[in-house]
Amino acid sequence: MSGSPQDPRDGPLLAVENLRTHFHTERGVVRAIDGVSFTLDRGRTLGVVGESGSGKTVLVRTLLGLLPSTAHVGEDARVMFDGRALDIRSEKALRRVRGRHIAMVFQDPMTSLNPVMTVGAQIMESLRYHLGMGRGAARERAVALIESVGIPMPARRVDQYPHQLSGGLRQRIAIAIALACEPKLLIADEPTTALDVTIQAEILDLLARQQAERHMAMILITHDLGVVAGRTDDIAVMYAGKIVERAPTARLFTAMRMPYTRALMDSIPRLEAPPNTPLKTIGGRPPDLIDPPAGCRFAPRCARADDKCHRAEPPLAGAEAGHQFACWRPLDTAEATP
């Protein structure tokens, strides 16, 4: 998967191999992500889905080096970005891509925007630092960006402070900041979780539109399968620090193989169900990442688990059409259809 192509532009935009991140805590070493590999092509959207603690946020923070000092990234990780090796353990290397080629939108725009800087200044900062724009040009561009993310009266907004904007507008600003330098990859970490339900769709539509216009690759992280349903090309399902299933979106929804994916799907409440239908939950709790169980990590909660599942860890193996999963006893097609 990470062979070096002849022309960098032919290969995938991002190729990650064997990513591991550990945190050193008082209780022991938490293996937050434990051997994650995937690729992402240019202009495609990858949805990363999982419960809290599955490692989805740690994954992208590892890629950009935004981890606290207690974190330790495994040495045998290999990351290729835009045809070149990216040393994610080197601050210098990362600073060359951050903001400029890979940009990130955080979950809560109230805390991710600097409260004592105008929103315009926060956009202009990237433009002036990465693209060397002068103040006048940067301001013009900032106004244009604010407009392009769907905020009316951009010339007025550019001098306002974050607390003067509503939550939805703030997140649009955060997106404008991310798009400022025309990055090749946009990472959105739960971009709608902190927003009202009514605004969520707007923001996701905005992201999709921008991505199409700019031919940008995107990683969309969420715990909500509904968010990724119509908006991603591929989906990777994470559990307990590993990717357990990966497939093109349509296939995942129609032909999922991992019981965990099935359980996630089932736990989404449905409008058509009769009233007072009990919500389905997945019994049990995610494993302790300091001392994960031997064998498949989902086995303790899986209805289909057998001896082998508890003893040996299933590898992430490819089947047809870009569909990979890690399971000894995957669902067959009949069971898979919801």
Added chain:
Amino acid sequence: MRFIGFKLLRLIGVVVAVASLTFFMVALLPGDLAYELAGDEATPEQIAMIRAELGLNEPIGWRFIDWVGKLLHGDLGRSFRSDEPVTEAILSRLPVTLELLFLSQVFALALAIPAGVYTAYRAGGRLDRLLGSLGFAMISVPVFVLAILLIYFFALRLGVLPATGYEPLSEGLWANLRTFLLPSLSIALVEWVPLTRILRSDMIATLKEDFISMAKAKGLPPWHILLRHALRPSSFTLITILGLQIGGLIGGALIIETIFALPGVGRLLINAIYARDFMIVQGCILFIAVGYVAVNFLVDMLYVVLDPRIRVGGKGG
């Protein structure tokens, strides 16, 4: 606006309390003021004359009102040694004290800001621990001891800076600054410690915030993030402390002016105490107390200016 009004009221209240206290402390003192002022060899006539001049024969209520009246006109009486009007004596020496206070704060900040920012960035590192211990030791050194140390090394041993003396600005900027260098350094070398601690602790808290991660994700270099993003929100407590420290600074300035023979308000006060020049002492005390309260008030106002969340009244959310 209500906020400002309340603070202003408090300012006035304290000023009134200070003024009244100063008056009554003197008026109700044991001993005959006129006798003391006249000296041991005074004749009864001289004492009577002084009494009349000071209006000491009037009932105390009248004297108080009279005194307040004079105060409102800025008349603090005249010195008994030099017959100079007290107000003039103070005001003519005020620039020196202000320059000393200003330069001390400038030096203290020049030391504290880099130290605070850097030790917050590399908290727990060697420099952090070293500066922490050094700072702890330095606040155990009294200001006047530090002054003497500086005089010993720079004035006596190295001979590069004057030990005493004052050159007004009219003699040239460098000549003027030279005479203030050791004095303000004496104060600054103690003042920087609490400033650094406060800044460091605020910065450490700020650096944990999400918008700092965001700035990092934008690819901005560390010094840019530290100075442009982290410093401003972290400086609120610093500003407050700067203002609160003025009180301690005044005390420091008093001593420093005396040691370095700078003709400021502090030295005026101390010399007046030695000479038992009662009017000047009273005037100085009143002036300093009111000035201190006024400065605190200004610091409160500065706080409002700096935090746009208070100033631009949030509507969002």
Added chain:
Amino acid sequence: MAESRRSRFGLAVWLPVAWIVFVLGCALSADWWAMPEADYMDFLSQGAPPGAVGEVPLGGGDELAAYTYWLGTDTLGRDILTRLFHGARVSLTLGLIAPIIGLLVGGSLGMAAGYYRGWLESTAIAVTDTILAFPAIVLLLAIVFYIGGSLFNLTLTLGFLTVPAFYRVARANTLTYAEREFVTAAKAMGASDASILLREILPNVFMAMLVYALLIVALLIVVEGVLSFLGLSVPNAPSWGGMIAEGKEYLDEYPRLSFVPAFVMFLTVLSFNLLGDRLRRFTDARESNI
């Protein structure tokens, strides 16, 4: 974690304590040693270096005996060591007694205000804020000027000036503890206000005040140093600040005249600061284990 705390509790606590006990001992025993009077001037040994020998009357009599000036003499021939001992008396009396006044008065007021709240608290806040609105040095100088700088006056004034600070500390701590469950439980069991204050709240508040008191002691020793440096402290008694001031005139020839008392003052202040700091860390750590 506990291991490093214990080892930090070691030298950094015992050295300051040892020094303070030593200084205290010197101050108390100043008159008992075979040393010359603090203001006896040996005209034959003026400006003598440390280790010089002179002839001084010891033990109250008039005959001269040989005596080694361990720290030398000043320009008037007075023994520096003796003067340091006597100077410690003034510094430590002021430094230790004034905070006790502040602690008792401020502490009780603070505890009462924090527990009972109401008009007592509001009045006390208004008064203490007004006092704190004065720069303390100025108030001190005023008192010294008008009433004179006797030991009694100074101790009382300084004690008074520390009351607001102790009040605040006591009140803040009482507020946190008064809300806690063990107080509610005691009330439910019918305990009187007084016994609650004494048995439940006081032990906890006391620790915080003790920490603060140690730092105040350090501060007051410096303040006394400043006053005596300016010649405004207790008259006719040797004091560390006064010795430093006298030594300043001869800084060029005899720097030790200033630096020896300065160093002694520094060590004493540092010791109290260290103790206060260690004690604070200890109580903080204890708090966080709850």
